[in-house]
Amino acid sequence: MEEKIDQTVDCKGLSCPMPMLKVAKAMKGLQSGQVLEMIGTDPGTKSDLPRWCDKTGNTLLEISELPGGVSRYIIKKK
Numbered sequence: 007m008e009e010k011i012d013q014t015v016d017c018k019g020l021s022c023p024m025p026m027l028k029v030a031k032a033m034k035g036l037q038s039g040q041v042l043e044m045i046g047t048d049p050g051t052k053s054d055l056p057r058w059c060d061k062t063g064n065t066l067l068e069i070s071e072l073p074g075g076v077s078r079y080i081i082k083k084k
Contacts, residue, residue, distance in 0.1 A: 009041045017046035036083045044079045
């Protein structure tokens, strides 16, 4: 079942640490159980985001590749 996206953060063109800072800020504004979609182009996010989710207790539901070197991350707030 596709999760309902509550908020999208566009981090295309941003490099570390901006995508992670934007995700952390957006997650603060969400209620428990809500879902954040982050779209970005920084390759470092592929390793940074799972570690951040482990550390914060949030759930990384999905990482997918979109055309043009763009990655899509779906994170559920704990």
